Amino acid sequence: MSLSIRSLALATALSALTLPAAAQTAWDMPTPYGDTVFHTQNIIRFADDVREATGGQLDITVHSAGSLFGHPEIKDAVRRGLAPIGEILMSRLANENPIFEADSIPFLADSYADAQALWDVSRPAIEELLAEQGLTLLYAVPWPGQSLYLNEEVTDPAALQGVTFRAYNTATEQLANILGMVPTQVEAGDIPTAFATGRVAAMMTSPSTGVSSQAWDFTSVYIDVNAWLPKNVVFVNTEAFEALPEDQQAALMEAAATAEARGWEMSASETEVQIAELENNGMTVVTPSEELAAALSAAGETMTAEWLERAGDEGAAIVEAYQSAVQ
Numbered sequence: 001m002s003l004s005i006r007s008l009a010l011a012t013a014l015s016a017l018t019l020p021a022a023a024q025t026a027w028d029m030p031t032p033y034g035d036t037v038f039h040t041q042n043i044i045r046f047a048d049d050v051r052e053a054t055g056g057q058l059d060i061t062v063h064s065a066g067s068l069f070g071h072p073e074i075k076d077a078v079r080r081g082l083a084p085i086g087e088i089l090m091s092r093l094a095n096e097n098p099i100f101e102a103d104s105i106p107f108l109a110d111s112y113a114d115a116q117a118l119w120d121v122s123r124p125a126i127e128e129l130l131a132e133q134g135l136t137l138l139y140a141v142p143w144p145g146q147s148l149y150l151n152e153e154v155t156d157p158a159a160l161q162g163v164t165f166r167a168y169n170t171a172t173e174q175l176a177n178i179l180g181m182v183p184t185q186v187e188a189g190d191i192p193t194a195f196a197t198g199r200v201a202a203m204m205t206s207p208s209t210g211v212s213s214q215a216w217d218f219t220s221v222y223i224d225v226n227a228w229l230p231k232n233v234v235f236v237n238t239e240a241f242e243a244l245p246e247d248q249q250a251a252l253m254e255a256a257a258t259a260e261a262r263g264w265e266m267s268a269s270e271t272e273v274q275i276a277e278l279e280n281n282g283m284t285v286v287t288p289s290e291e292l293a294a295a296l297s298a299a300g301e302t303m304t305a306e307w308l309e310r311a312g313d314e315g316a317a318i319v320e321a322y323q324s325a326v327q
């Protein structure tokens, strides 16, 4: 070998050796909802932002629709480090602490301004609860307001008695029980099958999930109740986070703040669009009758009282801080 070829070979070998130091970190990110859902779209942009800000060094691959871990498994998978980062519906953690489901109490915070105020006052407690499990909160984004999907227009709340109902957390289960409905837990991706096989006949969810599950195929009436705005949270395994170089940690946090602001805007701006989409596909869009509105608001009051009992002093402090913020 000539000297120059030899030094070229040496240089190549050396650069191969130095590669691992600059190697990228590849993170798999399990999420529960489908690719067309705005939350997932926002996460895909978040991953793009992180990739760009780190010059490709932190590369997050989004595994949507429960394809890597099912929704019920995602939090533990991230806690145990099986996946470094993930997303869930926050109120799914209500069995751990009622603070996680404050955003699922009907009519406590039913506008974007109120939902923002509730998030501002509950965020520190949520951060702390997650930190105790080795998780670092990145951001939270609400779904549009939750409304009723039925097969016929209901004006008298008595007509809900005995109707089978698709629930997605303990709060929706509790609400169904108060209204005399029969709840069954069904993941968002399984909604069409649950209706098609007759397991459920009604649900309460956002216009976003109504559209992504093509609710017009199995329900005909959308009652615009707009009762609460439950949030998805994105969090990272704290050890995995701390293992990143500091500039990447900062880039991740910055992309998270951007994703939070963008997600709230996406949520608000798609509410009307998705209700129109339900209507365009043949659903009847109505406002609740006075009787139905009264029954739902009474259910909300019962649920607020029961939640305050469960959530103790910490819950009371959050609700007080919230109420003085929105006054």
Ligand code: PCA
Residues within 6 Å of the ligand: 089, 143, 144, 168, 187, 188, 204, 205, 206, 207, 208, 209, 230
């Ligand atoms: N969509 C999710 C949670 C709340 C919402 O609007 C679902 O129905 O499962």
